[in-house]
Amino acid sequence: MLEELLRNHDGVITLAQAREIGMSGQAVRRRVQAHRWRRCGPGVYFVDDRPFTDAARIRAAVWSFGSRACASGLAAAWWHGTTKFAPRVVEVTVPKSSNGRSRPGCRLRRRDLLERDVVEREGLRVTALALTVVEAAVRNRSGAELMDRALQRHVELAQLWRAHLRNKGRHGSPAARRLLRAADDGARSEAERILVKLLGDAGFTGWHTNFPVAGYKVDVAFVVERVAIEVDGWAFHSDSEVFQIDRNRQNAIALHGWKVLRFTWLDLTQYPKRVINEIAAATGQTPSTQHPPPGAPERVPRRH
Template sequence: MLSDYLRRQDGVITSEQARAAGLSRRSVQRRVQSGQWRRCGRGVYFVDDRPFSDAARIRAAVWGHGSQAAASGLTAASWHGLTRFAPDIVEVTVPRDSHGRRHEGTRVRRRDLQRCDVIELKGMRVTSLSLTVVEAAAQRGGGAKLLDTALQQRHVDLPGLWRTHLRNKGRTGAPRSRLLLQAAAGGAHSVAERILHQLLRDAGIGGWKANHRVGGYRVDVGFAAQKVAIEVDGFAFHSHPDAFQIDRQRQNDLVLLGWQVLRFTWLDLTAYPERVLALIRSAISAR
């Protein structure tokens, strides 16, 4: 039973689990004194016969803040698999009336989470996927890219994210979350067009016209002399399948008319502007 706990829990075990596996308090103390076990927090231990992985670090930090603690923010995002790397500082949300002290390597947020906003994942309490996306997207290191990825991969949908946001309006980062959700809901296309126009002007790139007519269509930005069209896809590629098909038909028609089409998302324009400008310069200089 002890081996099973350690295998499933990245080498981390609580004192209650140790007792359930048949170890007395004295047996636990002997293991700590001999160096076999490392004490990570009150009633939480790591069996030091394996690497102290990110998963072990997160699990120990969360469990060290009590049974009602939950991983949140970017920590929860990594636990859900939304981000590739775990953050250096483990974010833990605990109830408001919790009296536990902050541990080194953790950031504690005191807030009472609703039952629907907490789940158990891989044996540990963590904020639900929707709340994780809403909170982590508002943090440095998360941002639009995290929200964009979650929407693209259909992990979440916008109505569910909005309900979660409104249910947790008082949290840290809520205003930024609201702006990101508004952008994802459709307001990003016009914003993205304005950003694109400003990028072109600041880079000194001329010869383009906004809402340029090509055949029976209007492209967001057209370079008539070079027959290069730039289309802005808004926030993410998560539009309705019918809209996706219409966009592809439109692009095919433009190509048949001899135009090269470059497509950029709101994320491209806000996160990777230099890359966008390099592609545009390359396209208009080659034609």
């Protein structure tokens, strides 16, 4: 029974679990004194005959705050499989009445969650997927990408909105609302406005908006250079029919001798410097600035 429990729980065990399978407190202490078990927190131990994995680290951190604690934020996102890398600091949510204190490697959140916003996965309490995505998106520099990927594969936008509205007032709530609004139906038009501002700030010349090419109107056209720029919203909006229409449109424009660049809302908001550089390479123009506008992130894209 002990080996099965350890195998299913990444080598982590609580004192309460040990007693449930018939072990005494003295038996636990002997194992700790013999350095066979490592104490990870109050009443939580790791059997030190295997690697201390990220799963073991997160499980031990959550369990050390009691039976009502749950993983949240990026820790929950990793546990659900929506992010590739486990966070260095484990966010743990506990009820407001809890007496626990934050410890190194943990970030404690005190709030009372509804039952529908907590699930158990592989024996660990974690925030439910919809709430996890909403919260993790504002903890991560690539939060918009995280939310977009989740919307493509795991959840619907309406579920995210409901989870957000059930938990208003939490840490990061305003930022999450902005992301949800962008993911709704205004991302494309907002992306067009951001693109126009980037072009102006970078000093590009000779471009026109909504310019007719091959029977279509392209979002931005560099007429002399014959470069067309098309703007998309978030990837999860693109179903197979829209995808086919966009490709037919792009092919028609290209067959008229135009070079086509496509940028998404994520490109324009997360990687503005890369967008400017690609437009400069396509048009042969030299932008007056190589820096993103104030408030925009400037970093190397990171794939998950």
